[in-house]
Amino acid sequence: MKIADVIQSADWKTEKHAPVIEAPEKVKAGENFTVDLCVGKEIAHPNTTEHNIRWIKLYFKPDNGKFVYEIGTFEFNVHGESVDGANQGPVYTAPVAKAVVKLSSSGTLLATSYCNIHGLWESSRIIAVES
Numbered sequence: 470m471k472i473a474d475v476i477q478s479a480d481w482k483t484e485k486h487a488p489v490i491e492a493p494e495k496v497k498a499g500e501n502f503t504v505d506l507c508v509g510k511e512i513a514h515p516n517t518t519e520h521n522i523r524w525i526k527l528y529f530k531p532d533n534g535k536f537v538y539e540i541g542t543f544e545f546n547v548h549g550e551s552v553d554g555a556n557q558g559p560v561y562t563a564p565v566a567k568a569v570v571k572l573s574s575s576g577t578l579l580a581t582s583y584c585n586i587h588g589l590w591e592s593s594r595i596i597a598v599e600s
């Protein structure tokens with residue numbers, strides 16, 4: 470078995486677990502741009518002590534290279550936990566993140582996300598770099 474065998478993918482518009490990657494289709498080489506990440510943009514994912522999104526990771530795979538680069542890991546560490554019990558706490562983090570990135574070549578942004586009870590999910594987005 471490989472990790473790829475247990476990562477699920479789906480259209481984020483119909484599957485609440487698939488990470489959403491929002492970024493320009495084209496960017497200029499060496500110029501910062503923003504990548505917005507979230508889970509549950511179209512269909513909200515639960516955010517409770519028992520059921521929540523723990524993290525999203527963002528990677529970049531250049532077209533002209535063999536290896537993938539990890540851009541960032543975004544953890545969501547509180548979901549209503551409290552000494553008073555589950556969902557009694559004063560704070561919840563939503564699975565939303567932003568990365569500011571610059572690229573020197575075209576490639577693919579990849580994201581993985583993890584739900585504590587529904588496992589690993591992935592999505593990708595092609596991005597073109599103009600010089």
Ligand code: FE2
Pocket residue numbers: 486514520521584585586587
């Ligand atoms: Fe879930």
